[in-house]
Structure formats: C-alpha cells, structure tokens
Amino acid sequence: MSGYWTQWQTVPMSNTTIDDALNPAEAEAFRAEVREFLEKNASGIGRRSETSIQIGKTYQAALAEAGLAGLVYGKEHGGAGKTRAHDRIYREEYGKYPDMTFELTISHGMCLPMLNQFGTEEQKRQFMPDNIAARTMWCQMFSEPGAGSDVASLQTKAELDGDEWVLNGQKVWTTLAHVSDYGIVIARTNPDAPKHAGISMFIIDMKAPGVEIRPIHQIDGGSHFNEIFLTDVRTPKSWLLGELNNGWNQATAMLMFERVAIGTGSSSGVTHNLADRLIDVAKNNGKLSDPVIRQELMKLYCEETCKSLVSMRTRAEMKAGKVPGPGGSLGKLHGAVIARFSRPLINRLVGADCDAWEGEGRGENWARYILSSFQSNIAGGTDEIQRNIIGDRVLGLPREPMVDKNMPFKDLKVGTIRS
Numbered sequence: 169m170s171g172y173w174t175q176w177q178t179v180p181m182s183n184t185t186i187d188d189a190l191n192p193a194e195a196e197a198f199r200a201e202v203r204e205f206l207e208k209n210a211s212g213i214g215r216r217s218e219t220s221i222q223i224g225k226t227y228q229a230a231l232a233e234a235g236l237a238g239l240v241y242g243k244e245h246g247g248a249g250k251t252r253a254h255d256r257i258y259r260e261e262y263g264k265y266p267d268m269t270f271e272l273t274i275s276h277g278m279c280l281p282m283l284n285q286f287g288t289e290e291q292k293r294q295f296m297p298d299n300i301a302a303r304t305m306w307c308q309m310f311s312e313p314g315a316g317s318d319v320a321s322l323q324t325k326a327e328l329d330g331d332e333w334v335l336n337g338q339k340v341w342t343t344l345a346h347v348s349d350y351g352i353v354i355a356r357t358n359p360d361a362p363k364h365a366g367i368s369m370f371i372i373d374m375k376a377p378g379v380e381i382r383p384i385h386q387i388d389g390g391s392h393f394n395e396i397f398l399t400d401v402r403t404p405k406s407w408l409l410g411e412l413n414n415g416w417n418q419a420t421a422m423l424m425f426e427r428v429a430i431g432t433g434s435s436s437g438v439t440h441n442l443a444d445r446l447i448d449v450a451k452n453n454g455k456l457s458d459p460v461i462r463q464e465l466m467k468l469y470c471e472e473t474c475k476s477l478v479s480m481r482t483r484a485e486m487k488a489g490k491v492p493g494p495g496g497s498l499g500k501l502h503g504a505v506i507a508r509f510s511r512p513l514i515n516r517l518v519g520a521d522c523d524a525w526e527g528e529g530r531g532e533n534w535a536r537y538i539l540s541s542f543q544s545n546i547a548g549g550t551d552e553i554q555r556n557i558i559g560d561r562v563l564g565l566p567r568e569p570m571v572d573k574n575m576p577f578k579d580l581k582v583g584t585i586r587s
C-alpha cells in the first residue's frame with residue numbers, strides 16, 4: 169500500500185469527545201431536549217432554492233443558540249463539547265424531519281472536520297465557531313478543468329511571498345462558492361516533487377481581491393456551482409491548513425469526509441425516505457396495486473434500508489475515533505446506484521407530470537429531482553472512481569497501474585498542459 173493512502177486512515181480525530189458513555193436516563197433527557205427543539209424549529213424545506221440556504225442558516229443559528237450545534241466539537245471551538253452518543257441521538261431524531269441543513273453539507277460535513285483535524289489551535293479558534301453556527305459558509309476548491317478524477321494533476325499554484333501565499337489558477341464545479349465566505353483550496357507548492365507529493369492545502373477568503381466567481385447554469389434551472397479564477401490571490405502564511413506539501417493526504421481525508429457526508433446524510437438510523445415518498449405518490453395515483461410498481465418500490469425500500477445500515481457502520485467506525493476509511497465510498501456509491509435505479513421508477517409513477525419542470529406543475533419537484541440526481545454519479549468522485557477505491561482498498565484487488573507516480577510534476581503532461 170502506498171504511503172499517501174495508509175497515513176490518513178488511522179489519524180485519530182483530534183479534539184472530539186469519543187467517550188460514548190451515556191446512561192439511559194441521560195440519553196432520554198437529551199432525546200427529550202432534542203425533540204422539543206425540533207418540534208419548535210424543524211419546519212423543513214420543500215426543495216433546493218435560494219431560500220434554502222437562508223433557512224438552513226437560520227435553523228443552524230437556532231441550534232447553536234440552544235447549545236445543540238457542533239455536538240462533538242469542543243466548547244472552546246464553538247461546539248457543544250458532548251459525546252458521539254449525543255450526536256447519534258440528535259441524528260436519529262433529526263432524521264424524522266425533512267433535512268433543513270443540506271446546504272451546509274460542505275461547510276459542516278467536509279470543511280469543519282478538516283479544520284478540526286488539521287487546523288492549528290489559532291485556526292480552530294478563529295474559524296470553527298462561526299462555521300458551526302453557520303455565520304460563515306465554506307466551499308471546497310479541488311477540481312480544475314484538467315484535474316477531476318485525477319485531482320493530483322492540479323495546476324493551481326501557491327508561492328510564498330513574505331508573510332503571504334500567492335495563488336494563481338482556475339478551479340471549477342465549486343459548489344456554493346458564490347455564497348461562501350471561505351474556501352479550502354489545494355494548490356501546487358512543489359512542482360519538482362511527484363504530483364501527489366508537492367500539493368498543499370490553504371484557507372482563502374472568498375472575498376479577497378483576485379477571486380473571481382462565475383456561476384455555472386445547471387440543467388435543472390439552478391446555479392449552485394461555479395468556475396473560480398484565482399489571480400494573485402493573497403492569503404496569510406498562517407492560513408496554510410495542515411503541513412506544507414502534505415495536501416494530498418489531507419485532500420484524500422477530505423474526500424472521504426465528503427463521501428461519508430454525501431453517503432450518510434445528516435440523519436442516523438434506518439431511513440427509506442425516497443421509497444416512502446414514492447409509496448405516497450403510488451397511492452395517490454392509484455398505482456399501488458400494480459405488481460411491477462410494487463416490486464420496484466420494494467427493491468427501492470430494500471436498497472435504502474441497506475444503505476442506511478452501511479451508513480450506520482461507517483458512522484460507527486468514525487465513532488471509534490478515525491478519519492473514515494475507503495468504506496465511505498460504499499455509501500456514496502450506493503446513493504448513486506439508488507438515484508440511477510429510481511429515475512425510471514419515478515417517471516413511471518409520476519407520469520407526464522414529470523415533464524413539467526417550470527411553474528406550479530405537480531411533477532415539478534420530481535422533474536427537478538430526476539435532473540439533479542445525475543450529479544450523484546459524479547460529485548464527490550464518479551461511480552467508476554468509487555468502484556476503483558472499493559476494488560483496491562476494500563476488496564484488496566490489484567491497484568490500477570500508475571506510470572507517473574515517481575516523476576516530478578514539472579516533467580508531466582497532465583490535464584490542460586499542452587507543451
């Protein structure tokens with residue numbers, strides 16, 4: 169196993185409380201507190217929209233006010249300083265409501281654990297409290313026009329100039345960059361090293377001079393991700409996240425946090441939300457007695473149940489105090505497989521209404537769901553890449569050959585490099 173894969177798998181989660189002991193009375197008292205909060209504050213969101221960001225922020229602010237935000241993070245870093253058992257109880261109760269915080273997935277599911285895991289004490293105190301309470305939004309800048317699946321081929325560079333890093337390059341597909349305050353970016357800091365070895369990770373201010381954000385318009389009518397052009401963007405030397413030239417290990421860790429966040433969602437326990445919603449549609453459309461529809465719904469129900477169980481195992485592994493391993497890819501891939509399987513079923517159930525995706529048409533939400541569901545096969549690493557990871561890291565199959573592993577990056581012709 170090569171070094172850059174093995175190192176991060178066993179890194180203990182710093183500053184998280186892993187003591188799981190909660191006696192039944194404590195657990196019940198906490199569950200009652202969470203239920204009371206959710207009854208008052210969890211109104212839910214119909215579908216993704218511009219207001220869903222504001223709704224998520226408002227909900228998160230209320231959560232922070234109630235002392236229930238960032239449950240497993242230390243109080244000194246803006247968290248609640250509670251245990252993983254509290255977190256599990258919260259997720260179980262939260263899972264009974266429509267998710268209000270999916271717009272915070274990148275901030276909380278990816279950037280926050282990275283700050284906690286790799287940030288200096290100063291960075292944690294500076295950034296984590298506002299992140300946890302959603303006073304700030306964060307984005308992830310990895311992908312480039314010539315570096316997606318093979319993100320280690322990235323060409324954005326960072327050079328030290330006195331007390332500041334100067335970044336130049338282009339990023340793409342950056343979700344929610346247009347509403348983000350900060351971003352975690354990876355850039356090349358040593359072109360003489362092999363491509364995986366000369367990368368570092370930085371925090372940048374998304375409002376800094378030289379950061380140009382251009383929206384990308386999506387097939388479903390939305391505009392949630394962006395192209396980003398970085399021209400002489402200056403970021404303080406102290407905003408290097410983690411170690412210099414250790415960016416690949418950290419990027420891999422962040423991708424695993426991402427796959428867990430995408431694959432397991434915000435809730436815990438066994439859920440089958442899509443099947444439940446489609447069963448309602450079948451009832452309303454008089455199709456529940458159709459044997460083929462019933463069979464497909466049952467398959468979907470089983471797939472969602474299995475995915476929940478895999479997610480619970482992944483979360484249990486994280487509970488043991490580790491950055492999630494390649495098993496995180498299982499949940500992520502499973503979600504993508506469910507999306508692919510559900511598309512023709514939705515079309516059959518909702519029928520012609522599904523074509524109405526503007527205005528108040530009954531099928532609008534489903535049409536948007538179908539169109540946006542294609543992203544689940546790509547975002548956070550494509551299905552093929554998840555299969556590669558599962559193949560060589562989970563099943564122990566032979567790795568893909570890597571001809572450029574030991575060559576200096578500057579001698580490679582990768583991505584958009586033409587000469």
Ligand SMILES: Cc1cc2nc3c(=O)[nH]c(=O)nc-3n(C[C@H](O)[C@H](O)[C@H](O)COP(=O)(O)OP(=O)(O)OC[C@H]3O[C@@H](n4cnc5c(N)ncnc54)[C@H](O)[C@@H]3O)c2cc1C
Pocket residue numbers: 307308309310311313315316317318340341342343344393543546547548549550551552553556568
């Ligand atoms: C909705 C959405 C949101 C996103 N948000 C972000 C974000 O916030 N930040 C960010 O940095 N990026 C983001 N991305 C980018 C995403 O990570 C990349 O699109 C993804 O990693 C694939 O890279 P690519 O698009 O360059 O495709 P490519 O890497 O060019 O892949 C093209 C095709 O080749 C296949 N392929 C490539 N390599 C292999 C291989 N070794 N084995 C088998 N098949 C292979 C792929 O599976 C794919 O089918 C987002 C993408 C989407 C769709």
